[in-house]
Amino acid sequence: MAKGIVIYYSRTGNTKEMAEIIAGAMNGADLPTECKSVSDVKAEDLLNYDAIVVGSPTYYGHMAGPVKQLFDDTVSFHGKLDGKVGAAFTSAANIGGGNETTIMGIIEAMLIAGCVVQGDPKGDHYGPVSIGKPDERVEKQCARRGRRVAELTKKLTI
Numbered sequence: 366m367a368k369g370i371v372i373y374y375s376r377t378g379n380t381k382e383m384a385e386i387i388a389g390a391m392n393g394a395d396l397p398t399e400c401k402s403v404s405d406v407k408a409e410d411l412l413n414y415d416a417i418v419v420g421s422p423t424y425y426g427h428m429a430g431p432v433k434q435l436f437d438d439t440v441s442f443h444g445k446l447d448g449k450v451g452a453a454f455t456s457a458a459n460i461g462g463g464n465e466t467t468i469m470g471i472i473e474a475m476l477i478a479g480c481v482v483q484g485d486p487k488g489d490h491y492g493p494v495s496i497g498k499p500d501e502r503v504e505k506q507c508a509r510r511g512r513r514v515a516e517l518t519k520k521l522t523i
């Protein structure tokens with residue numbers, strides 16, 4: 366059976382909150398999904414999942430160092446994430462604070478690895494963005510993204 370993982374880095378809890386909502390929605394859409402801090406994940410673990418969702422706070426318009434390190438560590442099995450579903454999300458302090466570039470950086474790494482990343486024509490296009498602590502809008506975006514990742518993953522793993 367297909368399964369997913371939501372991986373996050375979070376110092377003050379905002380990105381973690383988003384991760385938990387996304388993972389909850391994926392489980393609710395019948396894709397068994399774990400939710401883990403990046404410190405509890407080794408790159409090789411990613412091979413065990415069909416959907417990989419990664420969230421990072423926006424740090425100077427980029428993903429945080431530990432998240433980048435996780436991607437860098439996948440080089441030892443480059444090509445083996447090909448065809449898995451990927452998605453990204455971020456929390457930042459400011460509108461225009463570099464949140465979409467952070468998400469795009471994560472998505473770029475996923476595309477290089479061969480992951481399938483779905484945009485969203487009606488929700489946050491590249492992935493959920495929170496400004497500070499997730500509010501009701503962000504909660505809806507996270508739940509929506511989790512459902513969409515689960516649905517796509519189930520379609521691709523029949």
Ligand SMILES: Cc1cc2nc3c(=O)[nH]c(=O)nc-3n(C[C@H](O)[C@H](O)[C@H](O)COP(=O)(O)O)c2cc1C
Pocket residue numbers: 374375376377378379380381422423424425426427456457458459460461462463464496497498
């Ligand atoms: C080193 C560092 C760099 C940051 N850079 C930015 C930034 O470029 N733009 C921004 O809007 N917020 C920036 N922030 C704020 C965080 O992205 C924001 O507080 C985020 O919600 C923290 O997520 P967390 O609660 O999951 O740790 C930065 C914070 C730190 C600690």
